[in-house]
Amino acid sequence: MGYRVAVIGATGNVGREMLQIMVERGFPADEVFALASPRSVGREVSYGDDKILKVQNLETFDFTGVDIALSSPGASVSKVHSPRAAQAGCVVIDNTSHFRMEPDVPLVVPEVNPEALAGYKKRGIIANPNCSTIQMVVALKPLHQAFGVRRVVVSTYQSVSGAGKEGMDELFNQTRGIYVNDPVSATQEKFTKQIAFNVIPHIDTFMDDGATKEEWKMAVETAKILDPDIKVHANCCRAPVFIGHAEYINIETERPIDEKAARAALEAAPGVVVVDRRIDEGYVTPAECAGEDAVYISRLRRDRTVENGLSFWCVSDNLRKGAALNTVQIAEALIATHLAR
Known part of the structure; x- marks a missing residue:
């Protein structure tokens, strides 16, 4: 006997990816409901190659x-409807930012802190972390277990799909416009500056200390998921890439x-693939x-500016592991440990 599953936001980039991943992984769903805003009611979304779902009104x-x-x-929609679903007895796995830092809502990456799933009973809601945090903590977990991570300095190069379909459209339209000599200002709506052929050191809103909220998220979410004693300093940039977040990560342990021991720990970790050859093309890029x-790790090397230091390159598909895949994996783990029939 399978499960009845609702996908909220089914017409968005992440919602569509969730539906595709459920099919790919053989998720045990007997019935799937595609839900979205009233303006999307009646639209059709694919569920696998041979099934179409009609969108219903969330x-x-x-x-x-x-x-x-x-x-x-x-987040604003989830604030209203995730608690409503939970009150009806449905367990909600929420991919928005709204519930992540609430103390009675578990924030989960299955490869990192599956034991936190038990906390779902308090509110009926499990939060999915920020995309940039997810890939980083998947890489940090085996290194923390083996060497004890004390401090992290991370610089991100985040794709425009992290800003939704509008971000992807803006990069496409600006790139096309530049080639035909159209003014960039005509297509600049989502980002604060030109994104085509550029890098923007600004994701989310600015906070009082000069950090952006995206940078703050990486620090506080790592503390909640992995270890509150790990200090994180993040520098988050938007890069002209459609899909795939990249991060340069420096750790102090x-x-x-050393590189050999770190490589062995990472290679043994679930969800991690190490591609680290010191030759041309011996690394993985967002494309x-x-x-x-997987979360891909490359460019492992000692950081000799601190006593016990290591730096490495980390890339992952932000729409999959950074959002939809992690959400489905949480559901799979929940079924295996708490909702098994």
């Missing part, structure tokens, strides 16, 4: 009898660390990780 949908909701509609599930 605002009037009755969650009674639905087992699990995979939710990615935006309690115990001595190569698009459509893949």
Whole structure:
């Protein structure tokens, strides 16, 4: 006997990816509901190669009898409808930022802190972390276990798909416009500056200390997921890439660390693939990780500016592991440990 599953925000980039990943992984769903805003009602979305789902109205949908909701509609929408679904007995796995730092809502990456899943019973909601945090903590977990990570300095190069379809459209339209000599200002709506052929050191809103909220998220989410004693300093940039986030990560550890031992720890870790050859093309780029599930690690080397230091390159598909895949993996782990029939 399978499960009844609702996908909230089914017409968005992440919602569509959730539906595709459910099919790919053989998710045990007997019935799937595609939900979105009233303006999307009646639209059709694909569920695998041979099944089409009609989009239903999230605002009037009755969650009674639905087992699990995979939710990615935006924080303000989730604030209203995730608790409504949970009150009806549906376990909500929420991909928005709204619930992440609430103390009674578990924030989960299955490869890192699956034990936190038990906390879903408090509110009926499990939060999915920020995309840039997810790939980083997947890489940090085996290194923390082996060497004790004390401090992290990370610089991100995040793709425009992290800003939704509008971000992808803006990069496409600006790139095309530049080639035909159209003014960039005509297509600049989503980002604060030109994104085509440029890098923008600004993601989300600015905070009082000069950090952006994206940078703050990486620090506080790492503390909640992995270890509150790990200090994180993040520098987040938007790069002219459609899919795939890249991060250069420097760590300082309690115990001595070297490339060989770090590589062995990473190679043994779930969800991690190490591609680290010191030759041309001996590393993975965002273009190569698009459509893949793993977190890829390259450019492992000692950081000799600190006593126990290591730096490495980390890339992952932000729409998959950074959002939709992690959400589905949470649901799979929840079924295996708490909702098994």
